[in-house]
Amino acid sequence: MTHERQPLLATADILDDVPREVQPGQKHLTWISAYILVVSRVIGSGIFATPGTIVKSAGSVGLSLLIWLAGTVLAACSLAVSMEYGCMLPRSGGEKVVYLEYTYPRPRFLASTMVAVQAVVLGFTASNCIVFAKYTFFAFNVQPTEFQHKVLAVGLMTAVTIVHGCFLRTGIWIQNALGWVKIFLIGVISLTGIWVILVRPYGHDLAPTTNVFSWDTMWEDSNWSWNLLSTSLLKVFYSYAGLNNVNNVLGEVHNPVRTVLTVCPAALLTAGALYFLANISYFLVVPLEDIKNSGELVAGLLFERLFGSVGRTLFPLAIAISAAGNVMVVTYALARVNQEIARQGFLPCSRLLSSSKPFGAPLGGLIVHYIPSLLVIALPPQGDVYNFILDVEGYPGQVFSLAVAGGLLLLRDREPDLPRPFKAWLPAVWLRIAICVSLLAAPFFPPRDGKSDVNFFYATYAIVGMGVIIFGVLYWYVWTVLLPRWGGYHLEEEDEVLDDGIKITKLVRRSEN
Template sequence: MTSPTKLKAPDTEPLLSGSSSSSSYNGEIEVQSIKPSRHIEDVVLPETHVLGRNLSWTSAYILVISRVIGSGIFATPGSIVKTTGSVGLALLLWIFGAFISWCGMIISLEYGCMLPRSGGDKVYLEFTYQHPRFLASTLVAVHAIVLGFTASNCIIFGEYVLFALGYEVTEFSQKGLALGLLTAITLVHGCFLKTGIRIQNFLGWIKVGLILFMALTGVYVVLFNVKPRGGELPKSQLSWDGLWKDSNWGWGTLSTAIFKVSYSYAGLQNLNNVLNEVKDPVKTLKTVAPAALFTACGLYLLVNFAYFVVVPLEEVKESGELIAALFFERVFGENFGRTVLPLAIAVSAAGNVMVVTFTLARLNQEIARQGFLPLGSWTDFFSSSKPFGAPMGGLIVHYIPSFLVIAIPPRGDVYNFILDVEGYPGQFLALATALGLIWLRTKRSDLERPFKAWIPAVWLRIALCVALIAAPFFPPKDGRGKDVGFFYATYAIVGIGIILFAVLYWYVMFVALPRWYKYRIEEEVEILSDGTSVTKLVKVKDE
């Protein structure tokens, strides 16, 4: 239900479908006088979750920064330097990646401040693309249910815990730990709401502290001229000439590195999915996301600097995903590096799984509240916060595909293929939100916008989405994907196939069948026993 707070009214009166006589004075609306409504226009009004607003600024910050900083900073810098050829160009790309991420972030900031409801892209696409009716909702629902799984960081957690403890990393043991982590996090978030928030906050700060420790280690080595184990400091590669030596400025090559860097900043929109639970959501969103981006960029640059002052450039280029291991071994010795580094990566991965599970469960709950999960008599359970005051239904919807993706595919080509499929359709949603933002600026100038995105940056974001959508269809030199043993564009074709399936499902359910059986779909609002307002899609016979 809506909270008893006040907000500045838009320039024109909002359509408050199903609302009581609301008192209006001094350009303000008394929100507590408005009955719960599911009308699309009412998403401009804040809505408080029945769980209450449990997320402070600090919790919101961890929710974003722990999603952004995963295990990538421990693995990708080596491959990026190998692609770019030089330290200077690699560092430049990390800054450019932050700028690209800022372009996407400001789009979500304008939408989130304009439509301060939980659900993220679901809310924004439903509001922007109201025709054809129910199409945007169906696309988001299919994408969230079919591809809304958490698998990669669960697998990484299992691998590095075993490595740190000195056990052999077998597929069975790795998947066992991965599924154990997923199950434990689901139970904690589903049964102990505030405890789960405290744990993910703790893991988030541990993760930030570990990366800051690595960064400060590099600074310490330089300031005190500490001699690393196995050789002298490679000072020449940080001189001005050494920074740019062997730089590869070819766009075709650089684009691969840019995509890797961009993925390292993914997750800045994580808070948008849970705004109903955030204290002072608009103000918090406007400050948390930029703070997280600034933190991530600063830490990434400092950690890269630490790598380059300790590890020789040629070793960096050949390190693959082991650059962090080389760094720890050269500074602290092999035994310390083999224990601390894997545990650091495991903690980072676990923190990432916690915040992703937390937010995706809320997204699933919002989809269920909108009536787009075909669950029959179970719809109320998946829409509510029963039985433990947390979105257990949304957690189950997230748990099942995540469990299957971890348990069934073997390690290797098939698993990597599934992860590629997971990310590709999201580019279409990102493109739709960016285009929709520009369209709303013209068609809905009446809406209050506490934050306005810089339009040239929005167009740059659109161009990047188009490039990412087209990229899989440009063949590599050997005509096959380097990580997959079949046609290089297969994951993109499957991703597009999922989108087409969603469109077909929408057409059958909301166009063909109603036309054939002569009925129409109407929306009815119902209040569940725990206070959650939901939409029921009902069939009304045409006379």
């Protein structure tokens, strides 16, 4: 069957599409599993690794906390947009596969091509693998070589891919268990600040630092450069990344609309409260200069100062385990995004990559995710690679966020009768759009003294990110416009059902004659 390109879902069968995509017996995720999938995705390396860099960029305690507060509000605005989309289009794929495709069916194939390029080029899980390796070596007081560090990070990524690709239910059980470990750990860090205030366990090796919260000192050395503030906000967004993680796998969730309406706000409240308390704990226990120079090991310094050698070993090891749990949930979700892209015919070997054989898991999508992750971990030199990865991931993400938020307003005008069990507050949508525009422009405003939080040209991450976007547009133009014009053919879609019941869409060439 061939047909002209239409929006991914017709309005009349938005809700009916889910049972065709995933049979009821294949809906593995309960409410608790969905909550853990979101919380474990959100609470990853961000709160353990980014506060030191944010404080270094902001320069002061007050501005650092203000950045976290602003980032939390903006994350809530972004979540509201995702919730409205998730309730309108409750199927697997999320904003980059379902929402953009449905909202922007013209130019033909552009949205899908941009998503496919971004998923392949930037769809990696490297940052948490790096944090896992760093905290593991830190826990055992080992000074690793660069090669050893990369081997451990790649080993984690390989193990996670094998587990999710060959042992689906085991992988879900493991990531649920690690999710609870992660919640316990961030809870311990968050309550540490309250414990320090109440018990005041100051000894000769733990000088009181509570004076950083006096109004006279908490704003000292604040750096209000928008360039540096924008990269700090990107890191806060990274710390909240995954609040809409359940949207990527709604085809596998029981009662998807109800789950979106309850799981997402619960995860935001959980993460926001724990993040704020964790930052307070860092400032109460670790001297400000040590935080600025801590790199990704600020949580390790906190436990070392509080609990000595025991804290230096056990808690950093727990952080490493929680980072591994984050790798598991990110890989779980992004593999299904890649599978959805393959089902639409925008990856080569779409039959192979779309299938869930032989283990009932998206092994092809996992492989597509594994390759760029492996390259990003193995190829760049150590040093500022962690911060650079976060910035490069975050910048193009603002382009997609802008398209999704703007598309929501477009859909409200274009399809006002579309069922919307949840409707985002309009000022929140406009605020999200304004911040996206501001963050996209920020890298081109030089920071004070021309120094950024990495040892590169301050706009390098933006140049690389926009390079990926431009490459996607050029790739779309070549394979959908230029080559068909030269070859005298046009592209059409042909539906096919695989042996395992999954429906895919093949892109086929049709001669103009």
